[in-house]
Amino acid sequence: MNNAFGVVIVAAGKGTRMGTAESKQYLPLQGKPILIHTLETFERMTEASEIVLVVGAHDVERCRTAAASGGLTKVRVVAGGAERQHSVLAGLKALSPGIEWVLVHDGVRPFVKPEHVLACWQEAMRSGAAVLAVPVKDTIKVVDDSGIIRDTPERRTLWAIQTPQAFRRPLLTEAHEAALRDGVLGTDDAMLVERLGAKVRVVEADYTNIKITTPDDLAWADWYVTRGAGQE
Numbered sequence: 001m002n003n004a005f006g007v008v009i010v011a012a013g014k015g016t017r018m019g020t021a022e023s024k025q026y027l028p029l030q031g032k033p034i035l036i037h038t039l040e041t042f043e044r045m046t047e048a049s050e051i052v053l054v055v056g057a058h059d060v061e062r063c064r065t066a067a068a069s070g071g072l073t074k075v076r077v078v079a080g081g082a083e084r085q086h087s088v089l090a091g092l093k094a095l096s097p098g099i100e101w102v103l104v105h106d107g108v109r110p111f112v113k114p115e116h117v118l119a120c121w122q123e124a125m126r127s128g129a130a131v132l133a134v135p136v137k138d139t140i141k142v143v144d145d146s147g148i149i150r151d152t153p154e155r156r157t158l159w160a161i162q163t164p165q166a167f168r169r170p171l172l173t174e175a176h177e178a179a180l181r182d183g184v185l186g187t188d189d190a191m192l193v194e195r196l197g198a199k200v201r202v203v204e205a206d207y208t209n210i211k212i213t214t215p216d217d218l219a220w221a222d223w224y225v226t227r228g229a230g231q232e
């Protein structure tokens with residue numbers, strides 16, 4: 001089916017780096033949990049035919065209730081795993097059999113723009129796999145354990161990778177099952193697909209599609225939504 005995609009939103013993390021008692025995906029942003037902002041973006045997109053929301057096992061019931069009361073009719077909620085990768089695989093398994101294209105997105109990236117989601121999916125349909133990304137602005141160094149710089153990679157080759165990450169569904173499932181079998185843990189989905197030798201293309205997005213990770217990200221997110229920029 002080339003006129004629609006399925007979405008896996010991963011939100012089963014503990015938010016250790018945020019350091020709050022409540023996991024960061026449930027913290028309020030302009031009166032609404034961060035995760036609800038993210039879900040609403042995909043719920044509104046006609047091209048997104050279903051959304052599998054992956055949360056911690058103890059959060060499944062409250063998220064089902066929140067999705068139903070918030071009118072999120074495309075959302076189905078399942079339990080995730082210990083690592084992000086395990087949560088993605090749980091989400092993939094829960095997608096309907098007919099879904100051919102899948103977009104994996106972090107629940108804590110609430111500012112992704114629909115036009116970038118579509119651009120990512122369209123590039124994946126052209127080439128098989130695509131991820132949103134932005135060119136790195138700083139000079140990046142490789143530093144060893146004693147704090148000595150060992151290398152300065154050429155900056156024009158460096159991109160900061162975001163989500164969504166879009167794949168033909170069987171390719172992503174194969175990549176995740178192979179990683180599980182081989183005991184490999186990746187920090188994103190593209191890494192696992194790259195391991196199979198498949199090409200993944202980057203699609204340039206914008207710097208506002210941040211992953212809310214630490215308290216300074218939350219302060220920026222509050223400022224961004226307050227000035228209305230998250231809603232355009």
Ligand SMILES: Nc1ccn([C@@H]2O[C@H](COP(=O)(O)OP(=O)(O)OP(=O)(O)O)[C@@H](O)[C@H]2O)c(=O)n1
Binds near residue numbers: 014213
């Ligand atoms: N076992 C896990 C770990 C992470 N995630 C999700 O993956 C996304 C990106 O992960 P990250 O920002 O690292 O979230 P946490 O793991 O919650 O944060 P931390 O590493 O600080 O604990 C988040 O939406 C998070 O909820 C998940 O679904 N399942």
Ligand SMILES: C[C@](O)(CO)[C@H](O)COP(=O)(O)O
Binds near residue numbers: 160161162163
């Ligand atoms: C998938 C990701 O958001 C791409 O930037 C990122 O790699 C997740 O990493 P984390 O270790 O879960 O923060």
